[in-house]
Amino acid sequence: MDLTLFGEVFVTLLVITDPPGMMPIFLALTGPLPARERNRAAWQAVALALGVIVVFAVAGQTLLAYLHVTLPALQAAGGLLLILVALELLTGKADDPDQQATANIALVPLGTPLLAGPGAIVATMLFVQRAHTSGAYAQIAAAIVAVMIAVWIVLRFSGAIVRILRPGGIEVLTRIAGLLLAAIAVQLIADALAAFVNVYAHRA
Template identity: 75%
Template sequence: MRVNLKFLGEVYVTLLVIVDPPGMVPVFLALTGTMPPRQRMKAGTQAVLLALGVIVGFAVAGQTLLDYLHVQLPALQGAGGLLLVLVALQLLTGKADETEQQGGTTNVALVPIGTPLLAGPGAIVATMLFVRRADGLAEYAVIGLGILLVMLTVWLVLRFSGGIVKLLRPAGIEVLTRIAGLLLAAIAVQLIADAVDAFVELYTAAYSG
């Protein structure tokens, strides 16, 4: 039991640091700040449920799926980075509000909040690595519990972020949107750079071997 608790703590802390709920709040508010409170709560719940489904899905069958499609993990990372670039440009140019009005709550909740922000390449890769390390059904259950606890933490953070909207008011949300766009652009560039670096290492090792 002691080993399981240690493993649970490792899974929880690792995924929590990668998902970064406090860092998610500015982006979440930038994308949902103009929504009524009920719609914002719905968007947060949908995003968390999608992220939970994606992470669990990759934990169960991620490696098999990637092998079948002949896709390597750096490619998944690069794709997530490119998707975030598009979202960042929308936030920086003020087109996010237009997209929100056209697409409704569900589109914003699914992309980019649910994936690739919550269920991003980092969380997916970390989960797949934990599954590889797991020894027996008990440790698989510990990984599942760790994922559930992380998603519950994220949901609570998003659930109570509505109070920030009341403090910021429309002008503050507008400023926050631009800042969130800049942060997202930086995250996107880092994801793409990491993917390129991983590809270089991969092919260098392949040719040298």
């Protein structure tokens, strides 16, 4: 059985979701929470990301066309969402556990747009467009699930790092994660603007 497509999808999505890079952001957002809430946030984020990616894999082109939304617009929206979260991390507003809502953190920004962001969505849609047999679709589906399992494992066992870092270390990590998240957000918006300029330049 040729598993080339499986390997290609798995590696591509694993690089895009970047579980090691997600860990400091996940810890910054969930560090003050109890272990049970942090673990729940991990599986909720992964479950939502899986759902979003599957929906866009199956009906992404149709959905975006119906809403008259382009991929760069989706990318810019994701960037704006991340900027809001980054500002909370940088200003310390995300540090108070009383202000934290586990479900909200798991859904936004962890589930989307960090895990199921424009990069993962676009890559999945492109792979689906290339597939023409049931075996190819099965390989893509298996690769998506495998990536989500890998992400969940990394996030699930990040609690050990929380115990090592202690509150002071988590606070430093939060500020660093906020800066990284702001950079990711700016890059998303910049890429979206570049795509818009490209489109209008071709039209002209």
